[in-house]
Every structure is written in structure tokens, then in C-alpha cells.
Amino acid sequence: MIYNIPYVAVVALILIGxxxxxxxxxxxxxxxxxxxxxxxxxxxxxxxGYRENSIAPIHxxxxxxxIMSLPIPQALxxxxxxxxxxxxxxxxxxxxxxxxxxxxxxxxxxRGDEE
Amino acid sequence: MSGMSKIVKTxxxxxxxxxxxxxxxxxxxxxxxxxxxxxxxxxVASGLAMIVVAYGSIWTIGKVKEKxxxxxxxxxxxxxxxLAFLGLIFGTMFFNNYLVxxxxxxxxxxxxxxxxxxxxxxxxxxxxxxxGLKVIAGLFAIVLIMAYATSRKEAVK
Amino acid sequence: xxMVIDWELILQHSPAxxxxxxxxxxxxxxxxxxxxxxxxxxxxxxxxLVTSFFVFLLSNDILTNGSIRTYVFGGGKxxxxxxxxxxxxxxxxxxxxxxIIIGAILVLxxxxxxxxxxxxxTGLDKFYTLLLLMSVxxxxxxxxxxxxxxxxxxxxxxxxxxxxxxxxTSKGKSVYAGLKYMVISTIGALFILFAIAILYSQxxxxxxxxxxSSIQYSFLDKIAFVLLIAGLAMKAGIAxxxxxxxxxxxxxxxxxxxxxxxxxxxSLYALFRVTFTLYGNNLTAILKHIELDLLGNSIxxxxxxxxVLGILFIALAVITxxxxxIMALKQTDFKRLIAFAAVAEMGYMLLAIGAAITTIGGIDxxxxxxxxxxxxxxxxxxxxxxxxxxxxxxxLLFLVAGAVYYATxxxxxxxxxxxxxxxxxxxxxxxIGLFAVAGMPxxxxxxSKLMIYESTxxxxxxxxxxxxxxxxxxxxxxxxVLHSVFLGPKIPKFKGVKEVPKTMLFAMAIIACxxxxxxxxxxxxxxxxxxxxTEALHNFSNYIGGILI
Amino acid sequence: xxxxxxxFIKTLTAINDDIRIWNPLIWVLAIIIALLVVYIIxxxxxxxxxxxxxxTQAFLSGNPEYEKEKMHVPGENVYWGFTHxxxxxxxxxxxxxxxxxxxxxxxxxxxxxxxxxxLGVI
Numbered sequence: 001m002i003y004n005i006p007y008v009a010v011v012a013l014i015l016i017g018x019x020x021x022x023x024x025x026x027x028x029x030x031x032x033x034x035x036x037x038x039x040x041x042x043x044x045x046x047x048x049g050y051r052e053n054s055i056a057p058i059h060x061x062x063x064x065x066x067i068m069s070l071p072i073p074q075a076l077x078x079x080x081x082x083x084x085x086x087x088x089x090x091x092x093x094x095x096x097x098x099x100x101x102x103x104x105x106x107x108x109x110x111r112g113d114e115e
Numbered sequence: 116m117s118g119m120s121k122i123v124k125t126x127x128x129x130x131x132x133x134x135x136x137x138x139x140x141x142x143x144x145x146x147x148x149x150x151x152x153x154x155x156x157x158x159v160a161s162g163l164a165m166i167v168v169a170y171g172s173i174w175t176i177g178k179v180k181e182k183x184x185x186x187x188x189x190x191x192x193x194x195x196x197x198l199a200f201l202g203l204i205f206g207t208m209f210f211n212n213y214l215v216x217x218x219x220x221x222x223x224x225x226x227x228x229x230x231x232x233x234x235x236x237x238x239x240x241x242x243x244x245x246x247g248l249k250v251i252a253g254l255f256a257i258v259l260i261m262a263y264a265t266s267r268k269e270a271v272k
Numbered sequence: 273x274x275m276v277i278d279w280e281l282i283l284q285h286s287p288a289x290x291x292x293x294x295x296x297x298x299x300x301x302x303x304x305x306x307x308x309x310x311x312x313x314x315x316x317x318x319x320x321l322v323t324s325f326f327v328f329l330l331s332n333d334i335l336t337n338g339s340i341r342t343y344v345f346g347g348g349k350x351x352x353x354x355x356x357x358x359x360x361x362x363x364x365x366x367x368x369x370x371x372i373i374i375g376a377i378l379v380l381x382x383x384x385x386x387x388x389x390x391x392x393x394t395g396l397d398k399f400y401t402l403l404l405l406m407s408v409x410x411x412x413x414x415x416x417x418x419x420x421x422x423x424x425x426x427x428x429x430x431x432x433x434x435x436x437x438x439x440x441t442s443k444g445k446s447v448y449a450g451l452k453y454m455v456i457s458t459i460g461a462l463f464i465l466f467a468i469a470i471l472y473s474q475x476x477x478x479x480x481x482x483x484x485s486s487i488q489y490s491f492l493d494k495i496a497f498v499l500l501i502a503g504l505a506m507k508a509g510i511a512x513x514x515x516x517x518x519x520x521x522x523x524x525x526x527x528x529x530x531x532x533x534x535x536x537x538x539s540l541y542a543l544f545r546v547t548f549t550l551y552g553n554n555l556t557a558i559l560k561h562i563e564l565d566l567l568g569n570s571i572x573x574x575x576x577x578x579x580v581l582g583i584l585f586i587a588l589a590v591i592t593x594x595x596x597x598i599m600a601l602k603q604t605d606f607k608r609l610i611a612f613a614a615v616a617e618m619g620y621m622l623l624a625i626g627a628a629i630t631t632i633g634g635i636d637x638x639x640x641x642x643x644x645x646x647x648x649x650x651x652x653x654x655x656x657x658x659x660x661x662x663x664x665x666x667x668l669l670f671l672v673a674g675a676v677y678y679a680t681x682x683x684x685x686x687x688x689x690x691x692x693x694x695x696x697x698x699x700x701x702x703x704i705g706l707f708a709v710a711g712m713p714x715x716x717x718x719x720s721k722l723m724i725y726e727s728t729x730x731x732x733x734x735x736x737x738x739x740x741x742x743x744x745x746x747x748x749x750x751x752x753v754l755h756s757v758f759l760g761p762k763i764p765k766f767k768g769v770k771e772v773p774k775t776m777l778f779a780m781a782i783i784a785c786x787x788x789x790x791x792x793x794x795x796x797x798x799x800x801x802x803x804x805x806t807e808a809l810h811n812f813s814n815y816i817g818g819i820l821i
Numbered sequence: 822x823x824x825x826x827x828x829f830i831k832t833l834t835a836i837n838d839d840i841r842i843w844n845p846l847i848w849v850l851a852i853i854i855a856l857l858v859v860y861i862i863x864x865x866x867x868x869x870x871x872x873x874x875x876x877t878q879a880f881l882s883g884n885p886e887y888e889k890e891k892m893h894v895p896g897e898n899v900y901w902g903f904t905h906x907x908x909x910x911x912x913x914x915x916x917x918x919x920x921x922x923x924x925x926x927x928x929x930x931x932x933x934x935x936x937x938x939x940l941g942v943i
Binding site for chain 3: 845846848849852889890892893894895896897899900903904907910911914917918920922924925926928929931932933936937939940941943
Binding site: 021024107 | 921922923926927930
């Protein structure tokens, strides 16, 4: 049971993130929601690689006889984090520009493209 | 963003070298221990971001030009991609690790259970250096420009 | 001296080079841009030309020989002791070759068009860097054989595209459109990553071919399937998740709109790859056996996955076509109108593919291909063919809209008028695009749409009727554009308008020539390019076998 | 090269049964003939037409003709009848297109939910 807690956390993080993106009207909060979803997915990937009583997957220490966690999900997570940083930086800088133009971050007040 | 109080500046001055050294260590040992170009670069960039916070973005942008940062970033990316291209020329495939088992540079084979040998893993440490350079320049540029852009807004108000 | 060119070696490495050369070019552009804008422009065109050369070389080889080429990054074999070693690899079969041809045409045209179109703006070093990065992502998505790699390239495309949509930062709407695109594509991509993680957790593999051979369609696989389909459909602009498309297409610079068409179609390609290859073995799986007792007659039938999925796709496609066409008819912004037309065109492709999916009768145990009747095969061919035609037609129309914007700085249909006298060539290109997108006989749109009409009529006549009616509406809406932009009396404000520069006309002419060629000789294109792509799609066992080489 | 030529000739002569595309070259021919017919019909027109006289003026129920610029129908007014008749459809669709990024994501969640229901339950 205790090993299922991370999966519960994954689902909770993704749902909270989706809720934030859908129902919050502030652009910064929407970005926070996206990062929450991202953390959820990253946590899922990391959890997949975990093995009970495992050690860090380092090449030279593989002779100690103990189990290693899977390194590939960790590599995937790292890539995902790097992409997440780029996305976050881009979105925040776009939001800076939006704030300059409209003077607000409320999505209902920003006049973009409708209809 | 203007600078913060003298206490913050002093603590920053003390902590800054340690953070930079730690980040560079993570970059350099990326092929041996958990870590690598991105992680170490992020540590170094956070150290630099601390400077931005303590001294203010306007002071910092007077010291570091954004253009130079983007050149460093390009060099980092170019180094990465050209190492991959060299794999095509000297090795068999794109991204081929042609330096490994070559005994020239980073050419030693990492022995399982043996002592940690810095001189191993072929092009991976070189790629880590390139990525590290790119991440340091890139992340610092992002933090600096965003801080500068928002501080200019404050100044206008 | 004689130089012997080892074509086989070049062919062997070209999958990597198609991605690597634009990547190298992207990072060199800011450095070369310091020398001067002309040198940089020449360099970018050179990079685009070299990339297209490799694309055509590779596609020619694969489409004529019907072979599959795999490229393992870093070298080594993908299989060690019959177990798949985790390696990043590109696998290029007929469908991939078909897609990268579209990508190459779009990238080449976009670069040539940008030279003059973007000339007066600052920050062009970054513009070209991002443009090349976006093409890297696009080509990568079209060629990769690895699920996680697909996600990475998807994100590269999204980030570059979002920055390019918001390139005109002085316009608030452009920046907001860029942010919307980023939010949408990030959320879509994260759910795709979640699905990939679910698949990885079960089969311990990321390679598409290995996954395809081992997927069991368990409950977790179902979840992954739903997440993948929904995420990729959103990225492909299928209604009612299409709303980002008019915003992004309409606000981006015209040369970026045309690349966005390519990026959208790369997502559509990924959608087809997931349904046909990744879940190919399970596509004809029987989900439920139903026995009904109706007035004494017992009726037995099976609900298969392909039936349910096909109907879902068809329903979405019909909604997409109708919403796209109806909304486009009332638009008053030139580019936004074309963007809604692009939504409708996306629906046509999904309609054809969905109709084809419903007809799949099973999997041939000997060849490992799907058993598809003639009308289903024709629908498949029509759908694939339409991907090429849509990219060209919508692309040409976007370029025309960009040319009008370049000459008049105006995109509103209410303010434009009477430009045909001043912009003769642009008007001709618009005519070609108009006929092509509406599916009028001598143009390429007709050939593929006819195949879609015929096959869907055999599968279900109502679909064909909807498709034809909406095509007529497409024609009507572009007649409206023709009337309000090009015809009518000269508006005093636009008396001094001149024809756009020659490089822009040249870029439009490239697409127009291809459109007319395909329109006049569709058989050549269908036999040589579309048929191998279709074979690759339904004969998915070849793709699985491709990594064993 | 010969193969290409053969395909070309095939395109000219016959409709490929396998692909069953209507031959576009015949269509081009038909369009040319249609244009020719139009030109001939035009030849039957009146010869006493002169430019610059009262003949060229439009007759608008006796109302004076506006300037040319004001006569241009802007894009919004084209197909006014169609959009007016389908107002109820447009009301629905306009409500869908809010231009709000949260709603876009909501649609994504809704569609994903429908997929889950259909593919998960069956």
C-alpha cells in the first residue's frame, strides 16, 4: 500500500493542475497549473524507476551487489525538466509582454481573438 | 529591481564562490556521479541569479552584456552539435562516442567496481561541458533579462 | 581528378543529417548574423536547400525501393541478444518519407518567403534560429521511431513555434496567441508524456516498433491510447479542440503560418502512426460480443476497436469540417478565415482515415498487413494524398494573405478592396489557391477530394454529402475573399500599392507550380508517392520488422 | 524516363481504374471549350455599345450612383443572408469560441473524458 502513495500523489497533482488551468483566471496561476501537471508527470516517471532498497545507478558502483534504480526514467525526467524550464521561461516572458500591452493578467479582460 | 541591503550583499559575496565551484564540480563530474551539464549549469546560474537579486538587475546588466551571453550560448550549443558531427566523421555514426577506448582524452574505460576515473567516458564529459556552458549562459540571460524588463516597468511608473 | 561520391553512405546517414544540418544552422545563425544580414540570409537559404536535398534523396530512395531505413544514434545495433537495447533511433518508411517531402517543401518556401517579408523587422537572427529549430522539430517528429523522442521533438516544435507566433511583440494579440499556443501544446504534450510513461512502465521499451509488437491492450494501454489520441488530436487541431488554430495561424507572420501547417500535420502523422502502427495489432480486437433478442430474432454482432475508433474519428471529423467551414464564412480577417479553412481541411483528412479504419477487416496472418477492402484503401490513399494537398493549398493561401499584408499592412476584409489591378501575380496565385482548396477540377485539391468523396460514398453516403457540401462552402468563402480583397473598385487608400518583391512571388510560384503539376497528373503522384505511404501505414508489420535489420 | 512517359500517356488516354481519378486533362479541355463558347456568345453582343456614354452607368431604380469607392461591398456584408438565416448556429459557435485559453483546455478535458467513456467502457 505504501508504495502506491506516489501514484495517488501523481493523480492528485495532475488533477489539481488541470483544475488550476481550467478554473483560475490569472495567467500566472495558469502557468503554475501547468508546472503542477508537469511535476505530476515527472513524479510518475521517477516512481516507475524506483526499486525497493535500490542504490543510485552509477556505473562504477554496480559491483556492490545491490539493486539499482532504473536510470532511464531518470534520464527521461531530466529531459522533461529541461523542456519544462524552457517552456516556463518562454511563457513567463510572454506574460510580461501581455501585461505591458493590456495592463492586466485576467484572461477574461484581455481582448485577444474571439469568435 | 534595485539592490538589496548591505547584509544580503555581504552574504552573497561569501556564498557566491562556493555555489559556482559546486556547480562547476557537478558539470565536470557529470559522467561519474549523478549530475551533468544541465544540473551543474542550473546551480551556477542560480548563483548568478543570486547576484542579480542582491545587487539589482540594472547594476548587473551594466557588468554583463546580454549579447555576450547569447554568444556563449551559441558556442555551447555549437560545441554539442559539432561533437555529434565529429562522431560521424571520426566514428561510424552521428553522436558516436569515438573517444572512448582511445587513450587520448577521456579515453580510459570505466571499470565496474574499480576506482572512479575522471579520465573516462569519451565524449560525454565534453558534451557536459558544452551543455553546461549553454545552460549557464541561457538561464542567466533569462533571469537577467526578465528581471531587467520588469524593473524597467517599475522605473516608468 | 575524379571524386567518387558514395551515395549509399550519404543515404545511410541522411536521416540524421536532415535533423542535424538545420540544428547546426540554427546555432550558427546568430554568429553568422554578426557579419551581416545578407550573409545570414544566404546562409539560411543554403541550410534549407541542403536539408531539402537530403530529404529528397532519402525520400526518393525509400519511395522507389519500398525499403525502410533505420538510423541508430551513436551507432550499435538496436537489438542485443534479441532484446531491445534502449537507443534513440530514426526509422523512415514510406509514410515518413512522404511526410518529410511536405516538410521540406514548406521549410524551403518559408525561408525564401521570409527573406523580403520579414526584412523590415529587427531581431531577425533569432527569427531564423527559431525557424530552423522549428523545422528540426518538425522533421524529427516525422522521422523518429522512439516515443520519448517524439515528445521531445513535439516540444521543440511547440517552443519554437510559440516564440515565432509571438514574434511581433508590439502586437498584444500576437503575444497572447503565442501564449495560448504554448499552454495548449504544453498540456497536450504532458499528457502524451504521461501516456508514454504508462507504456514504458508496462513494456520497458520506448521504441515504437518494439511497443507495437508487445502491446496487449490492457486497461492501462487503453488509458495510454486515449491520452495519446486526445493529445495528438488537440495538436492537430481537431474540433472542438481547434480553437488555438485560428488564433495562432491568424496572428503569426505568414511564413510562420505555413510552417505551422507543417507542424500540425506532423501531429496528425503521429496520430496515424499511433493508431495504425503502435496499436496496429489491437486495432481489430473484439471489445464486446453482443447478443440481442429482438422480436424473437437473436442478433449477434461484435463490437471491434476499429469500428468504435473509426466512428469516433468520423464524428470528430464531421464536427471539424462543419465548424471550420461555418466559422470561416463569417470571418472578417483574411488570415483568420484561412485558418478556419485549414481546420476544415484537417477534418477531411481525419474523415478519410476514420472511414478507412471502420473498414479494416482483420490482420492477414501471413503478411502481417491489415485486410482493407478497396474502398477503405481508396479512402486511406485519399486521406494521405490530401495531407500533401492541404499543406500546399493552405500554405499558398497564407502566403497570398501575407503578400496582401506586406503590400497594404491590412488584413481586414472590410477595409481591403480592388487590389487585383495593382497585384496581378498575387491575384493569379490566389486564384490557384482558391480553386485548389475548394477542390475544383484542374487543381490538386480535386484529385484527393474526389478520392475522399468516392470512398466515403461507398462507406456511408451521408459522409460524402457532408464533405461535398462543405467543399462548396469552402469555395463560397474564398469567393467572398476574392470579391472583397481583389475585385471591386480601387480604394483610395490603396492606390499606390505595388506588387510584392520577386522573392516572395518566387516562393508562391514554387507552390503554385507543384499544385498545378499534381492537379494535372495526379496519377503520377498517387502511384509514386502516395501508394508507398499508404502501404507503409496499413502494412505495419514491416515497420515493426524494420528495426531487426 | 520511359516509365514516366508511359504514365503520362496513360493519364492522357484513359482513366485509371485502380485510382479512379477523373481525368483532369479532360477537365482542362472542357474548361477551354467552355471559355471558347463564352467568347462566341460574347460575339453575338450588341455592337453599338460605347464607353463613356450614359450606357455605362448603372441603373439603381432611378437613384443617383454613388462614387465607386462607396459602392464596394465590404467582406462583412457578403453572404449576409446566409449568416442571418443561420444565426442560431452562429450563436452556438460564437459561444464556443471564447478566445479564453482556460476554455480551450476545458474542451480538451471534455473530449478526453468522452474518449475515456467510449473506449474504456466498451
